[in-house]
Amino acid sequence: MDAQWINLIITVVKIVVVVFIFMLPLVMLMTLMERRISAFLQDRLGPNRVGPMGILQPIADGLKAFFKEDIFPVNVDRFLYLMAPAIILFPALITVAIVPFGDQMSTYIGGHLVNLRFQIADLNIGILYFVSFASLGVYGLVVGGYASNNKYSMLGGLRSSAQMISYEIPMGLAIVAVVMRAQSLSLNDIVLSQATTWNFLYEPIGFIIFVVASFAETNRLPFDLPEAEQELVGGYHTEYSSMKFSAFFIAEYSNMIVSSMLITTLFLGGWQVPFGIMEALNLPVIWEQLIQILAFLIKTGIFLFIYLWVRWTLPRFRYDQLMNLGWKSMLPLGLFNILLVAVQMKF
Amino acid sequence: MLQNILFFVFAILAVAGAVMVISFRNPVYCALSLVLTLFSLAGEYVLLLAHFIAIVHIAVYAGAIVVLFLFVIMLLNIRREERAPGSIKYMVYLGVPLGLVLLYELVSIGFREFTDVYVKATDIGTVEKIGQALFSKYVLPFEITSILLLVAMLGAIYLSKQKLEIVSK
Amino acid sequence: MHGIPISYFLILSAILFSLGVIGVIIRRNVIIVFMSIELMLNAVNLTFVAFSNHLNNIEGQIFVFLVMVVAAAEVAVGLGLIVAMFRLRETVHLDDIRLLKW
Numbered sequence: 001m002d003a004q005w006i007n008l009i010i011t012v013v014k015i016v017v018v019v020f021i022f023m024l025p026l027v028m029l030m031t032l033m034e035r036r037i038s039a040f041l042q043d044r045l046g047p048n049r050v051g052p053m054g055i056l057q058p059i060a061d062g063l064k065a066f067f068k069e070d071i072f073p074v075n076v077d078r079f080l081y082l083m084a085p086a087i088i089l090f091p092a093l094i095t096v097a098i099v100p101f102g103d104q105m106s107t108y109i110g111g112h113l114v115n116l117r118f119q120i121a122d123l124n125i126g127i128l129y130f131v132s133f134a135s136l137g138v139y140g141l142v143v144g145g146y147a148s149n150n151k152y153s154m155l156g157g158l159r160s161s162a163q164m165i166s167y168e169i170p171m172g173l174a175i176v177a178v179v180m181r182a183q184s185l186s187l188n189d190i191v192l193s194q195a196t197t198w199n200f201l202y203e204p205i206g207f208i209i210f211v212v213a214s215f216a217e218t219n220r221l222p223f224d225l226p227e228a229e230q231e232l233v234g235g236y237h238t239e240y241s242s243m244k245f246s247a248f249f250i251a252e253y254s255n256m257i258v259s260s261m262l263i264t265t266l267f268l269g270g271w272q273v274p275f276g277i278m279e280a281l282n283l284p285v286i287w288e289q290l291i292q293i294l295a296f297l298i299k300t301g302i303f304l305f306i307y308l309w310v311r312w313t314l315p316r317f318r319y320d321q322l323m324n325l326g327w328k329s330m331l332p333l334g335l336f337n338i339l340l341v342a343v344q345m346k347f
Numbered sequence: 348m349l350q351n352i353l354f355f356v357f358a359i360l361a362v363a364g365a366v367m368v369i370s371f372r373n374p375v376y377c378a379l380s381l382v383l384t385l386f387s388l389a390g391e392y393v394l395l396l397a398h399f400i401a402i403v404h405i406a407v408y409a410g411a412i413v414v415l416f417l418f419v420i421m422l423l424n425i426r427r428e429e430r431a432p433g434s435i436k437y438m439v440y441l442g443v444p445l446g447l448v449l450l451y452e453l454v455s456i457g458f459r460e461f462t463d464v465y466v467k468a469t470d471i472g473t474v475e476k477i478g479q480a481l482f483s484k485y486v487l488p489f490e491i492t493s494i495l496l497l498v499a500m501l502g503a504i505y506l507s508k509q510k511l512e513i514v515s516k
Numbered sequence: 517m518h519g520i521p522i523s524y525f526l527i528l529s530a531i532l533f534s535l536g537v538i539g540v541i542i543r544r545n546v547i548i549v550f551m552s553i554e555l556m557l558n559a560v561n562l563t564f565v566a567f568s569n570h571l572n573n574i575e576g577q578i579f580v581f582l583v584m585v586v587a588a589a590e591v592a593v594g595l596g597l598i599v600a601m602f603r604l605r606e607t608v609h610l611d612d613i614r615l616l617k618w
Binding site for chain 3: 351385449485500
């Protein structure tokens with residue numbers, strides 16, 4: 001077969017594996033882990049009856065959601081009401097295309113020597129792709145809030161989108177500092193530039209800014225005023241039921257997973273194993289790759305745990321405190337971080 | 348071959364989005380059709396191998412400008428546009444033919460010239476080349492745009508500020 | 517295995533530009549007129565990028581970058597103006613905004 005067709009088939013297989021076999025089951029696992037970990041933090045057990053340790057609980061939840069009545073309020077804007085869950089799922093799932101799960105290796109597939117990258121697309125513009133598509137996450141909220149024809153939904157949608165827009169800027173500034181060190185926007189180059197020190201030690205302020213901005217971008221506590229149950233009845237997803245509601249939550253958990261993967265890639269050295277272990281053990285290539293992918297997944301898992309941990313530990317920010325933090329604290333800190341990294345790189 | 352198919356897919360989506368922008372009555376639908384057009388244009392930029400421009404196009408236009416439009420539409424609560432009785436139907440009958448005449452003039456150039464030059468493989472759309480050009484030869488326009496953005500920000504804030512009433516205590 | 521002729525991009529840009537012009541002429545809602553202006557700017561951007569590829573010259577893409585920045589600034593100030601006008605006249609219909617002072 002032609003080399004072009006082989007590459008196309010490999011890319012399609014990568015997309016299917018990453019999205020359907022990795023992301024969606026991981027989202028299901030996250031719904032379960034959220035309930036178990038929050039239960040442990042609150043000194044109780046959580047769901048552990050359906051399957052061993054409650055592993056099959058998400059399937060039970062999914063079945064329940066399917067069988068729920070799909071309420072369609074009368075005065076909503078039909079087309080936008082149906083499209084809003086789709087619009088919000090689109091950037092959540094598409095940003096996983098640039099994440100490097102592992103290093104590259106040359107193997108023989110179908111008789112051709114291909115350079116197999118464990119990354120769906122190694123774009124020249126790498127991290128800018130994430131910045132652009134993360135700023136599209138606003139549409140699902142705004143359209144969902146508007147289409148529901150409900151005061152609380154509209155307010156929740158507008159507040160949430162204002163929050164997301166405000167925190168894109170500190171996120172961008174933290175990314176600029178990382179790109180300065182890597183001299184390239186491509187995520188693979190960013191991972192390789194952390195061979196000496198990982199970025200969270202080289203630019204700790206940038207790390208903190210990016211983590212806080214990720215919390216704000218994914219609408220997770222302590223920044224989840226837009227969907228706060230006590231304040232806005234549920235915010236932009238008040239009027240949605242059963243599977244459309246689940247779509248909003250799949251999008252939120254997908255955003256969380258992609259943010260954790262990006263924090264790992266940008267600041268924790270991606271798929272690299274620390275302390276030079278890989279050079280010490282001289283393993284065959286395929287084992288090296290698998291261990292590196294495992295290292296990446298472990299680091300992502302640590303950040304997912306931190307997401308869940310913070311949710312049940314910290315109280316919620318008030319809206320004006322949230323905006324003040326974004327514009328008056330994070331933005332100057334981001335600029336200062338860029339200055340600091342520039343000085344560090346010079347000397 | 349695949350590129351030709353992709354070109355026509357994006358072109359049809361862009362034109363459909365543009366027609367929807369100028370014909371829907373509900374401003375929110377118009378804004379979302381504009382997003383469809385902008386996305387299709389970003390696809391066209393990728394076909395022209397201008398990767399940086401494509402992604403900045405999505406970030407700036409679809410991610411910020413149209414969101415600004417949507418905010419203003421929702422904050423001002425602009426409903427469906429109703430036509431006042433006996434008003435401006437003649438504008439449609441006058442405007443569309445004139446627009447089509449303009450279209451004919453512009454398209455006739457496209458059909459006559461540049462018909463046998465094709466999209467070339469090039470690397471001037473990459474971030475490195477644009478970065479080099481922006482910071483060496485075009486650094487003055489680049490810095491002036493930063494001042495322009497500052498001025499625009501000040502203007503927008505001042506214009507939309509509510510005049511506060513000073514209550515004497 | 518030729519590729520896409522440059523004239524296709526120019527024709528697409530011409531179609532989008534004329535649709536923008538038609539939108540400015542026939543729509544009376546000032547926000548939709550603004551959106552049609554953005555459509556025209558985008559059509560011109562496409563022409564610039566097409567020629568940048570044809571002439572293998574980066575200046576086309578630099579100019580597109582600057583056009584995008586100016587468009588963003590223009591939208592910000594323009595929408596500020598629309599908000600201020602709406603506060604005064606309670607309408608966004610262009611035919612009602614005809615007199616300088618009430």
